[in-house]
Amino acid sequence: MTLTDSTRAAATPPVLATLLERLPEGRVVTDPDVMAGLSADQAVWAPVGRPAAVARARETAEVQTVVRACLEHGVPVVARGAGTGLSGGANALDGCVVLALDAMDEVLEVDPLERLAVVQPGVVNDDLRGHVAEHGLWYPPDPASSPWSTIGGNVSTNAGGLCCVKYGVTRDYVIGLEVVTGTGEVVRLGRRTAKGVAGYDLLGLMVGAEGTLGIVTEVTVRLRPLPPQGVTVAGYFDDSVSAGEAVRAATAAGLRPAAFELVDRHCLRAVDAWKNMGLADEADVLLLARFDDGGAAAEAHAEELLRCFRGAGSGWAERSETAEEAEMLFSARRLAFPALERLGPVLTEDVCVPIAAVPEMLGRIDAIAARHDITIANIAHVGDGNLHPLLVADPDDAGSQERAQAAFEEIISDALALGGTVTGEHGVGLLKRHGLDQELSPAVLAMHRAVKAALDPAGVLNPGKVFEVASPTI
Amino acid sequence: MTLTDSTRAAATPPVLATLLERLPEGRVVTDPDVMAGLSADQAVWAPVGRPAAVARARETAEVQTVVRACLEHGVPVVARGAGTGLSGGANALDGCVVLALDAMDEVLEVDPLERLAVVQPGVVNDDLRGHVAEHGLWYPPDPASSPWSTIGGNVSTNAGGLCCVKYGVTRDYVIGLEVVTGTGEVVRLGRRTAKGVAGYDLLGLMVGAEGTLGIVTEVTVRLRPLPPQGVTVAGYFDDSVSAGEAVRAATAAGLRPAAFELVDRHCLRAVDAWKNMGLADEADVLLLARFDDGGAAAEAHAEELLRCFRGAGSGWAERSETAEEAEMLFSARRLAFPALERLGPVLTEDVCVPIAAVPEMLGRIDAIAARHDITIANIAHVGDGNLHPLLVADPDDAGSQERAQAAFEEIISDALALGGTVTGEHGVGLLKRHGLDQELSPAVLAMHRAVKAALDPAGVLNPGKVFEVASPTI
Numbered sequence: 043m044t045l046t047d048s049t050r051a052a053a054t055p056p057v058l059a060t061l062l063e064r065l066p067e068g069r070v071v072t073d074p075d076v077m078a079g080l081s082a083d084q085a086v087w088a089p090v091g092r093p094a095a096v097a098r099a100r101e102t103a104e105v106q107t108v109v110r111a112c113l114e115h116g117v118p119v120v121a122r123g124a125g126t127g128l129s130g131g132a133n134a135l136d137g138c139v140v141l142a143l144d145a146m147d148e149v150l151e152v153d154p155l156e157r158l159a160v161v162q163p164g165v166v167n168d169d170l171r172g173h174v175a176e177h178g179l180w181y182p183p184d185p186a187s188s189p190w191s192t193i194g195g196n197v198s199t200n201a202g203g204l205c206c207v208k209y210g211v212t213r214d215y216v217i218g219l220e221v222v223t224g225t226g227e228v229v230r231l232g233r234r235t236a237k238g239v240a241g242y243d244l245l246g247l248m249v250g251a252e253g254t255l256g257i258v259t260e261v262t263v264r265l266r267p268l269p270p271q272g273v274t275v276a277g278y279f280d281d282s283v284s285a286g287e288a289v290r291a292a293t294a295a296g297l298r299p300a301a302f303e304l305v306d307r308h309c310l311r312a313v314d315a316w317k318n319m320g321l322a323d324e325a326d327v328l329l330l331a332r333f334d335d336g337g338a339a340a341e342a343h344a345e346e347l348l349r350c351f352r353g354a355g356s357g358w359a360e361r362s363e364t365a366e367e368a369e370m371l372f373s374a375r376r377l378a379f380p381a382l383e384r385l386g387p388v389l390t391e392d393v394c395v396p397i398a399a400v401p402e403m404l405g406r407i408d409a410i411a412a413r414h415d416i417t418i419a420n421i422a423h424v425g426d427g428n429l430h431p432l433l434v435a436d437p438d439d440a441g442s443q444e445r446a447q448a449a450f451e452e453i454i455s456d457a458l459a460l461g462g463t464v465t466g467e468h469g470v471g472l473l474k475r476h477g478l479d480q481e482l483s484p485a486v487l488a489m490h491r492a493v494k495a496a497l498d499p500a501g502v503l504n505p506g507k508v509f510e511v512a513s514p515t516i
Numbered sequence: 517m518t519l520t521d522s523t524r525a526a527a528t529p530p531v532l533a534t535l536l537e538r539l540p541e542g543r544v545v546t547d548p549d550v551m552a553g554l555s556a557d558q559a560v561w562a563p564v565g566r567p568a569a570v571a572r573a574r575e576t577a578e579v580q581t582v583v584r585a586c587l588e589h590g591v592p593v594v595a596r597g598a599g600t601g602l603s604g605g606a607n608a609l610d611g612c613v614v615l616a617l618d619a620m621d622e623v624l625e626v627d628p629l630e631r632l633a634v635v636q637p638g639v640v641n642d643d644l645r646g647h648v649a650e651h652g653l654w655y656p657p658d659p660a661s662s663p664w665s666t667i668g669g670n671v672s673t674n675a676g677g678l679c680c681v682k683y684g685v686t687r688d689y690v691i692g693l694e695v696v697t698g699t700g701e702v703v704r705l706g707r708r709t710a711k712g713v714a715g716y717d718l719l720g721l722m723v724g725a726e727g728t729l730g731i732v733t734e735v736t737v738r739l740r741p742l743p744p745q746g747v748t749v750a751g752y753f754d755d756s757v758s759a760g761e762a763v764r765a766a767t768a769a770g771l772r773p774a775a776f777e778l779v780d781r782h783c784l785r786a787v788d789a790w791k792n793m794g795l796a797d798e799a800d801v802l803l804l805a806r807f808d809d810g811g812a813a814a815e816a817h818a819e820e821l822l823r824c825f826r827g828a829g830s831g832w833a834e835r836s837e838t839a840e841e842a843e844m845l846f847s848a849r850r851l852a853f854p855a856l857e858r859l860g861p862v863l864t865e866d867v868c869v870p871i872a873a874v875p876e877m878l879g880r881i882d883a884i885a886a887r888h889d890i891t892i893a894n895i896a897h898v899g900d901g902n903l904h905p906l907l908v909a910d911p912d913d914a915g916s917q918e919r920a921q922a923a924f925e926e927i928i929s930d931a932l933a934l935g936g937t938v939t940g941e942h943g944v945g946l947l948k949r950h951g952l953d954q955e956l957s958p959a960v961l962a963m964h965r966a967v968k969a970a971l972d973p974a975g976v977l978n979p980g981k982v983f984e985v986a987s988p989t990i
Binding site: 199210225231233243244249255294336395396426461464465468487490493509 | 956
């Protein structure tokens with residue numbers, strides 16, 4: 043060995059050397075820009091560490107190789123899909139291995155009779171939906187990130203979306219998982235049958251655990267038949283509180299649309315500026331609902347909802363006349379977040395409150411924005427009380443950041459005071475750890491730590507996400 | 517202290533003395549017959565131990581008192597509801613404390629707007645259903661034991677039922693729990709909001725854990741609006757395999773009834789003998805389905821199902837003409853198990869297989885019955901592949917018991933070979949521990965043990981149910 047070789051070897055983190063030795067050619071990412079791009083999700087202001095190595099696995103055995111190497115070296119492993127997370131759950135830790143799963147992107151099986159699909163974790167949500175639609179089937183969970191986010195990431199955050207107000211969240215559709223465990227074993231959890239209670243619900247425990255209890259390498263999801271196109275209703279409101287009252291009134295009337303969304307003028311303007319849709323001139327707040335019951339039921343529900351909208355003070359409320367118009371309105375909703383992000387860093391809230399508390403919470407958010415002199419845009423899965431206040435601050439203005447941070451904390455406290463939760467669907471990651479401490483009792487947090495220690499005894503699986511833990515030696 | 521007093525004190529187990537001292541008057545059961553009645557569920561041939569004490573709690577604090585006393589004395593605690601379980605999960609262990617929760621039977625709250633109810637664990641399933649029906653609401657999970665079984669027991673076994681083929685199981689309706697933990701603390705898990713991902717799904721972990729990870733003292737369930745009465749279809753078949761083919765054909769045609777049941781002649785005869793319904797003369801196997809889509813959709817589905825029935829060889833298949841007739845058919849289904857039980861001990865199977873494998877599995881069950889020369893009656897939630905072969909043996913005939921036991925093991929092996937699970941809804945308890953060992957890999961069983969040790973470090977919570985563990989010192 044020459045002196046140069048020796049120096050180079052010394053500069054190579056041992057875990058990187060192990061991965062280079064054991065993984066096939068091309069799996070270890072060495073380009074610094076690519077490494078940096080794979081080191082963070084979309085959570086603004088969450089800390090990002092510097093990984094020792096980044097690996098892009100193509101099969102389960104390679105995931106196992108990475109986890110085992112991390113166990114040998116006592117190095118954390120941070121799994122990631124498309125990096126569309128909003129809580130910092132996939133952010134790198136110093137000295138960690140980032141394990142990208144986006145190249146494991148095959149739909150392995152669709153079984154129309156059992157109505158299930160088996161997919162690798164890197165399959166993009168919309169790709170799965172498109173794939174099963176060929177069989178007349180539907181995978182309902184539809185986070186607004188569905189054109190980009192992966193099923194593995196959706197599972198790890200228990201992603202929600204627009205239609206979960208009627209159809210439930212990711213957890214309700216995952217029936218089987220293959221997982222690489224904290225001890226480096228490959229296990230199968232769950233089943234392929236319609237029902238099953240053989241043992242603890244370890245599958246459910248993995249869903250939403252943000253990669254802290256295992257790394258998902260295969261997912262079996264249940265499917266539904268494609269729903270009818272449905273009827274879309276839109277209403278404009280002068281303020282978010284009256285829009286919230288319309289939602290409460292609709293819910294009290296027993297209406298349960300398949301999607302029930304709120305988009306405010308800040309968001310509409312941002313979408314206009316990007317896509318030139320001309321939406322923002324009409325109203326402060328847009329409510330958007332779709333009924334997919336089919337036939338007369340959807341028509342009747344739409345009429346009833348229009349009555350609720352008008353009763354709550356909507357200045358304009360109508361059914362959309364064409365499928366194209368309906369699609370345009372929903373695409374505006376889906377584009378709201380990326381459109382706003384184009385204008386600068388956005389701190390995304392994700393509180394969820396009881397439906398009855400929606401008007402009160404929306405009013406409090408307005409008051410918080412005024413009190414802290416910051417812009418808070420609002421999009422919301424309002425039909426299930428899941429609000430996404432988007433705090434817009436100038437990243438170069440420390441004062442504005444501080445005010446946004448204070449507003450963020452107040453929104454969390456107010457949501458809890460109204461019987462809500464700090465995160466409806468984005469997960470805890472790094473941004474909501476403090477919120478979790480507020481929401482859960484010390485005894486429940488102790489249960490979390492006990493479960494974490496039981497399933498990840500070496501503490502290598504995304505440590506410090508969801509809640510603080512003692513770091514493994516690195 | 518006289519000699520007599522001293523002898524009596526020595527004969528009193530220390531944990532019993534502690535409970536007598538700390539619980540209010542009347543909570544500790546001392547009548548030997550009542551104690552015996554509270555020491556077992558309905559699992560035939562599962563071993564039953566002799567408890568040191570039986571307590572009947574009336575509030576959460578008393579449950580906590582019992583768990584803490586058990587922790588102090590290193591004594592197992594076995595919680596029970598109505599004792600309708602079928603796997604031995606609630607059977608007493610020698611020297612344990614049996615903790616009866618049937619007296620905690622209040623519906624604490626019904627919130628029609630949020631569509632949820634909060635109940636104590638001892639509320640009987642049908643009582644909850646009746647209670648929320650007054651608000652036009654519905655709690656779907658409907659085990660055939662619903663007139664007797666409690667919500668706490670339903671939660672602890674993740675009970676299914678007739679309508680879960682369309683509406684899901686208990687797990688899908690539980691959103692919040694109060695639990696006394698293995699360290700004797702009272703914690704709240706879950707939420708009251710429509711969505712929430714704050715931390716691990718510890719709530720899901722408690723559901724179906726059969727009292728081995730915590731004792732449920734309050735349950736928050738989500739509700740749905742009452743569905744329409746619906747349309748009932750019945751069909752008679754000459755054998756279970758052709759009935760199974762009808763189910764597969766209906767599923768392949770995309771039909772998803774709200775209930776889809778199979779009842780065979782053994783069961784119909786037993787119901788006839790008990791209730792004089794005159795059902796058993798017509799057919800070997802009855803298939804029974806209900807569509808509750810409402811209006812034209814239900815009518816169309818019923819017609820399509822009749823075509824599937826006739827195509828699979830049904831000799832008679834019709835829609836029921838009246839609601840009374842439909843109700844009579846479904847009540848026959850619900851009464852099948854208790855009717856058979858009247859005739860002697862019944863060993864109940866609970867395998868669940870993929871829908872495509874239903875005809876094959878039903879055929880194998882017939883062959884197993886013939887091979888072992890025992891009677892196997894069949895009821896099944898056949899629409900989701902959950903079969904309940906009922907093994908009828910003479911308890912006084914050791915040979916017949918042995919043959920039944922051998923048949924039981926073969927049914928388990930065959931279900932696993934066909935991609936199924938050993939228990940669809942009854943739980944593992946004592947009867948299916950061997951089956952669980954067959955179904956789960958050693959690594960997954962190790963994860964179970966790790967989670968158990970994490971949440972019940974003293975090993976006092978129903979130890980040895982679901983899987984074997986080292987007993988606490990007693």
